Amino acid sequence: MLHRLNINRLLLAITLTGLSLVFGMTGFMVIEHYHPVDAFYMTVTTIATVGFGEIHPFSHAGRLFVSFYIMYNLVVVAYLVSVFSSFIFDGELRKIYNMIRTDQEIRRFSGHVIVCGFGRNGRRAYQELIANGVRVVVIEMNQELMKSHAEGETDEDYDGDGAPGGNIYSVFGDATADRVLKQAGVERASSLITALPKDADNVFVALSARALNPRLRIIARASQKTSESKLLSAGADSVVMPDEIGGSHMANLVVRPEVIRFLDLISGLSADKMRLEEMSFEQLRKELRGRSIRELDVRSITGATIIGLRQASGDLLVSPPVDYVLASGDVLLVLGSEEQIETFEVRFRQL
Template sequence: MNRFAQLKRLFIALALALLSLVVGTVGFMVIGQLNLRQAFYMTAITFSTTGFEEVKPLTPAGEIFTSFYILFNLFIFAYFLSVLSKYIFEGELQAIFKKYMSEKDLQKISNHVIVCGFGRNGSKACADLLANHEPVLVVEKDEQLLKTKSGFGEVTTTIVVGDATQDEVLKQAGIERAKAIITTLPKDADNVFVTLTARELNSSIQIIARASDKSTENKLYRAGANSVVMPDEIGGSHMANLVTRPVVIQFLEMLNGMGASKLVLEEIDFAEIRKQTEVVSIRELDIRNKTGVTVIGVKNNRNQIEISPSPDTQIGMEDVLILLGTEDQVKAFMRTFRKI
């Protein structure tokens, strides 16, 4: 709902008040045979129900006009006061102003992640993104869901209340300036629609979409999604692996921040590393001995990932290191190797 629709009743009340002033002034001039100043004075005291003394005795026609004009104004004045009190005393005007200021703030947001839907998957995605210091904006049409979500105030600070399948809502969320969008809406068709719209509005944005049905996966990729996640399928595989590979699952849970020992996966562009030469080997960097972090993978400039690279692997510009370690070890790596 735009601001004009929200202020519609106030505009109607103001228009009726203006119409009453015009009708009263013209009526007193024509029927009451008063000049413009006198007619406006009579209109003002009648409209405001103050009842000051008349400028001169009214003609019979003027008395009849005044009687009907007073009755007409009783309804207009009562409507005007009811609308004005609703906007001022019930906080509706303040809510409109707050929304206006929020929209102004939204225009300043850029390079952020949009999360469509604040259900189980969406709220978890928000929490993890903010834990990694990513700017997050939530799009959710169910205001009650936003209010009842426990700990919501700690999960995100920027909200757009609206239907994510609408172009205007995504534009309000700054889709043109966002770096990624995660769509976790309950219906697969809605996620396909959001994906199509997001790709059309921002050709370079990264799109991660949720799917419930396997047949929707290909549709989402065709619509422009970079990645498709199927929570039900992942959950089933996870439960099976708890039986067949329990130690592996324990390790993965450590990566997800569960348990006493928490591990962190991190990536860093080689261009961000403080170094002496343009090309250097992992052995020369001596990352593990200096920080305790292990380089478990290298993504090269051909978009290929080498798993468990040898110490003699050469890394250079456009390469990305994939690191594994505890939170303290990763922080030590950033202090030691990252450019300030």
């Protein structure tokens, strides 16, 4: 928003200068009957206050016009100088260049994820997506919030997916506006996470995003239970309520602490991080398709474990039978360490 405001100030200064030029030429041509070239010359010398003198002596009306015209231009020139000074000495030109460059980069994105809101939930979602090599565009109104986060990160934290200069690919504006969503590439995105503080805003974002991209996967944050049905009706595929999840998590730490510690391992909240990965039948190497889970022998080859399987029908099988033969539409859920999952990806994923 701040960059947009500064650009508007620059455009206003240029517009006022152009209007002053047109106004001066018109005055000299109408009052003193100057030729357009002479009128342009007199206008420029008057604005610049160089005092080269008149082409011919002014009439009383001409002198009054020039007097008021000079006073008007003192204000215009002072404003123009102040705007250009801020652009030169405050680094605004560099910031605008980076903003334009980032916008051009975003226009080339396809299949990326949009995160609306960079509060606690949005920031955590962004970090998790970046850690998994996903390209992300953030929509946020508060530039200072984005700046404070960027200053606390190193270039390595972005793993090459950051914007020019190590910053986050971001669009500053109201995520509920269609123009802002389009600027973030919503029509080409694969998923959108809306984590704005107000449920009503999240409903509006889901509604607008669904209209702009019917194929978009939308995950929405909700504070109130009553907002869940509204978000689903607006087009959200999934609704997450952080407060309810947090309360349930704390209660489960009392009644089943080891289960929660295991889930923390999978989610990356624990120091000994494990990774839960999925691989669809279509992503499996062609020569491995049509084999049973026993024949794939994932555990012996990689050390990772197949803990679940979602069938094409939508049914979820926990610890699927070893004689089950994978079919089109099936998705394997595999658990292991980072090293084990990387080995699994190399040995089983279609290149």
